[in-house]
Amino acid sequence: MRPFIVKQLDYDLTPVAGLALVGHHLKRLAPVFRHIDTALRVVGGVANSDILRSYVGLLVQGKSDFDAIENFRGDAFFKQALGIKLLPSSPTLRQRMDARAGDLFDFMPPLIETLLAGARPDYGVLPCGWVALDVDTFAMDNGGTAKDGVGRTYAGVDGYCPLAAYLGSHGFCLELALRPGVQHSASETQFNFERVIPMAQRLSAAGPKAPILARLDSGFDSAALMRVIESYNHAGQPQVDWLIKWNPRTTHVVALAERLDADAATLWEHPRAGKRVTVWEESLSIEGIERPLRRVLRLTERTIDAKGQLLIEPKLTLDGWSTSLEARQFDAKAVIALYADHGTHEQFHSEFKTDLDLERLPSGKFDTNYLVCELAALAMNILRLMGQAGLHGPNAPVRHAAKRRRIKTVMQELIYRAGRLIEHGRRVILGLGANDRAASAFERLHWQLAGTGG
Incomplete structure (x- = not known):
């Protein structure tokens, strides 16, 4: 056995290429996000819609800890995939959800209904x-x-x-x-x-x-x-x-x-x-x-x-x-x-x-944890939609036959995909590996969502 040589490459890789599919579903929610930013205006800081997009991006990976957002600071793919203009720091994410949880409650049902009605x-x-x-x-x-x-x-x-x-x-x-x-x-x-x-x-x-x-x-x-x-x-x-x-x-x-x-x-x-x-x-x-x-x-x-x-x-x-x-x-x-x-x-x-790692909720404040739970419902529905559309059919990753895929299975097969971010000719390409067995299903789901306005 030849030993591995570990080195950091000079181009961008992501271990969660499936966030690009999550981003398509979040695009369906743009009217509600605009309504949130209009009603809860922020001057010179992270918009409330970006707070919600960022936390959903964590939840679909099975992460509920606010500090997990620090792993994506400076990550161009995370922001672009989820449509985030300004990524919050961990303290900003926590403090904004603490401060605005009560104001955001009323927007959660429209987010969930808009997602399901569109899909x-x-x-x-x-x-x-x-x-x-x-x-x-x-x-x-x-x-x-x-x-x-x-x-x-x-x-x-x-x-x-x-x-x-x-x-x-x-x-x-x-x-x-x-x-x-x-x-x-x-x-x-x-x-x-x-x-x-x-x-x-x-x-x-x-x-x-x-x-x-x-x-x-x-x-x-x-x-x-x-x-x-x-x-x-x-x-x-x-x-x-x-x-x-x-x-x-x-x-x-x-x-x-x-x-x-x-x-x-x-x-x-x-x-x-x-x-x-x-x-x-x-x-x-x-x-x-x-x-x-x-x-x-x-x-x-x-x-x-x-x-x-x-x-x-x-x-x-x-x-x-x-x-x-x-x-x-x-x-x-x-x-x-x-x-x-x-x-x-x-x-x-x-x-x-x-x-979704929500047995023990991340905040000490009740209203913040309530908002976390409602966002978890939104994240679960996004993963359900991805599993229903992407993990059934002839080119789906090999799995036993089932009418419904567990959320963990959707994460393993569609979220946790290695990808390389390539910028060429004013285009941004998300490259999947030649040995990625889920690549064909991933690509099919991407074009399907893009074609429906997702």
């Missing part, structure tokens, strides 16, 4: 014809810190409990709203719905033209929230249905099991020895909602556990799901299966925390 991606419509709107909270462990809003979460760790809303089964995020760790799931959720549900309706009307199915867990089991969701059903807008896990609260499960066992009309299924299940429906009446509603219930009795161990007393499990879906289209088992599919969104939470 019109495949959101992933359910087989039943509805497009899912999965809303949930999850825990971010920020223990051992004195950050604003850190508290004991439902998961038993000190941190935050942001609320995320994903449109479609492919995980496009409409909102990642930071919340204090102690905040209950249903608290103030109606304010999130004010932004998320109309946005989902507009995007669905422009794209799949499908009704929307809001799916939420038992933490959102509230008649008030059901009325809020129902209030968005207006003529000319996609219909919004909902499927919410029921919270049994004070239900006496043993007494209910005895009543069902004594009823000859109860139908029991026996999926294995020592386990029986019955499913039934009840009508549901909620003041302020006129259309028929129902609750699907399932009681499971186990006398032998999954390992074959006999139980001294039967173990009873009661589950329920409240829904506005019509019984003639969705029987009880279909409703249960639709809610089981809701669990897919847990993968999207994981991508925020690991792939």
